[in-house]
Amino acid sequence: MTEFAKTLSVSTTPIPGLIVLDLPVHGDSRGWFKENWQREKMTAPGVDLPDFGPVQNNISFNDAVGTTRGIHAEPWDKYVSVATGRIFGAWVDLREGDTFGALYTTELDPSKAIFVPRGVGNSYQTLEADTAYTYLVNDHWSPQASYTFLNLADETVAVDWPIPLNRVEISEKDKNHPRLGGVVPMPPKKILVTGANGQLGRALREEFGEDPWIEYAGRADLDLTSDDLDGARHWRDYRAIVNAAAYTKVDVAETSDGRAQAWAANVTAVAALARIATRNGITLVHVSSDYVFDGTNPRGYSEDDALRPLGVYGQTKAAGDAIVSTVPAHYIVRTSWVIGDGGNFVRTMASLAERGIDPKVVDDQVGRLTFTAELARGIRHLLDTDAPFGVYNLTGSGEPMSWAQIARRVYELTGHDPQRVQGVTTEEYFSAASAPVSPRPRNSVLDLSALAGTGFTPRPHEADLEAYLAESD
Known part of the structure; x- marks a missing residue:
């Protein structure tokens, strides 16, 4: 259940630049309201979210519990939140460097968001039906964009999925992505x-x-x-x-x-x-x-x-x-x-x-x-x-x-x-x-x-x- 009356705060993760935000959500018998992205507050001292300049807002609606989407590292920064429902999210550092392969997992509901820096693999599994997963990105999608992928079932990273992968539907592309040893790390900008x-x-x-x-x-x-x-x-x-x-x-x-x-x-x-x-x-x-x-x-x-x-x-x-x-x-x-x-x-x-x-x-x-x-x-x-x-x-x-x-x-x-x-x-x-x-x-x-x-x-x-x-x- 969405937690109300929290103050805006952030916490760091083992993955450099991956930042989790607790969002204030105001609710009553009619429903709830939140400021999902508020540039002035979120880039202010004490929160210090990067002023990443989003240019596109995308929404992925998921009908069923257990919808699982693959670990994709994209060549842009991403601000992820949930409008309705709840997800288990898994993020893996696929950038060149000492933290390559580092894993962070958490659940997101409408009262939490996460900033995902360029090159960090992003994936999720829905925990409730009718989940709307939304994200802001700071570059326009392009078919020429270069991605880095990791297999959802990689044994080295070993994501502990709440619903076993053999019980959920996964796209053929996600099934065929490489294990960590075969991943070409995303180079820096x-x-x-x-x-x-x-x-x-x-x-x-x-x-x-x-x-x-x-x-x-x-x-x-x-x-x-x-x-x-x-x-x-x-x-x-x-x-x-x-x-x-x-x-x-x-x-x-x-x-x-x-x-x-x-x-x-x-x-x-x-x-x-x-x-x-x-x-x-x-x-x-x-x-x-x-x-x-x-x-x-x-x-x-x-x-x-x-x-x-x-x-x-x-x-x-x-x-x-x-x-x-x-x-x-x-x-x-x-x-x-x-x-x-x-x-x-x-x-x-x-x-x-x-x-x-x-x-x-x-x-x-x-x-x-x-x-x-x-x-x-x-x-x-x-x-x-x-x-x-x-x-x-x-x-x-x-x-x-x-x-x-x-x-x-x-x-x-x-x-x-x-x-x-x-x-x-x-x-x-x-x-x-x-x-x-x-x-x-x-x-x-x-x-x-x-x-x-x-x-x-x-x-x-x-x-x-x-x-x-x-x-x-």
């Missing part, structure tokens, strides 16, 4: 890395590797400005997008053509990804820049400091930040002075040293280097640990340096006299420039406290510089 052929994209490929749940897309594989971007992938198959695609030519961005290209890549494309992420419940990782600040702050910039970009590039990155901040699940990763495996400041200085050239280098801009390997490692940390969504500064750690100090350190580490590097002001350095020059923030130091709070400690940028040069020899 995918991570898409855009801009995969750039310096950061290549570092992300090195960090994540070639697992089948990682997908890499360069510009030729995925046009982020295409009108058909919504249909370019089945986006519900992805849990995260790491956008490593960006326009970074800060000086060219001050020209007419460069301005248009910078806004297209850093704003229009980002807006398209933000729309897709929001619609499909995807975590969007957006890489930002110290150029969103004007550099006048005497201390390191925190994530909450007001944005005051000086040039076109900084303006486009600030606009991208504002757009991504509207995505429910987002990480905005602000970084500075990025060094990767292509042409960059460190390689240029090492080359000048080797060729006997004594350069003039700016000494009134201060910051920390960020090597792409470290940036990729930090991004993976945020995703792997399910860190709180929001903005994080991510650079190398250690004492800030000017560009001239870094250049001298490069000379020293490559066996050359660091005094050959002459420090000059920004104005002096660009005084003879014939093309437009973007204004630079003088202080690019980013405070790393928020990132440290997630358990990630960036490596010292000087140590990474030394290792980078040693690997380049």
Whole structure:
């Protein structure tokens, strides 16, 4: 019999993410009423049901006691309840991982519901006639959807069905599903890395590797400005997008053509990804820049400091930040002075040293280097640990340096006299420039406290510089 007057509460199970809900049901002589799904209450602190974004509601009506439906793991999340009657439910974890094969069983009546995460096998047996089994899902059914199945009679999982399976009617398909040893586990949702052929994209490929749940897309594989971007992938198959695609030519961005290209890549494309992420419940990782600040702050910039970009590039990155901040699940990763495996400041200085050239280098801009390997490692940390969504500064750690100090350190580490590097002001350095020059923030130091709070400690940028040069020899 349905239990009345319970308060809304949840309990966990041995299967990660499988959550049982006790629902308040209000009844009298006329019948009963319940809020079967109430988003605001059920996603509130203390209940903490995932805000899974249901898009379809299905009802399975069962005439007879003992109706038994097979253990099916589907590629979407599912919220299961009973409108009338009562069921014995059995759930088996069929996802890759340590809990593969874990079993949970319970009875459901109209006063209970259960949240079933993607990849957990779902099955039931009716305990009363005229049972209406209802479920919300967060993707539309498709004949192309990939399921994982387990046989109802599997001896390893050994579900203790209230009514023996030889006394109930089971479909031929369910009778022929594999035992646990023959089940191909459901893989996790995918991570898409855009801009995969750039310096950061290549570092992300090195960090994540070639697992089948990682997908890499360069510009030729995925046009982020295409009108058909919504249909370019089945986006519900992805849990995260790491956008490593960006326009970074800060000086060219001050020209007419460069301005248009910078806004297209850093704003229009980002807006398209933000729309897709929001619609499909995807975590969007957006890489930002110290150029969103004007550099006048005497201390390191925190994530909450007001944005005051000086040039076109900084303006486009600030606009991208504002757009991504509207995505429910987002990480905005602000970084500075990025060094990767292509042409960059460190390689240029090492080359000048080797060729006997004594350069003039700016000494009134201060910051920390960020090597792409470290940036990729930090991004993976945020995703792997399910860190709180929001903005994080991510650079190398250690004492800030000017560009001239870094250049001298490069000379020293490559066996050359660091005094050959002459420090000059920004104005002096660009005084003879014939093309437009973007204004630079003088202080690019980013405070790393928020990132440290997630358990990630960036490596010292000087140590990474030394290792980078040693690997380049």
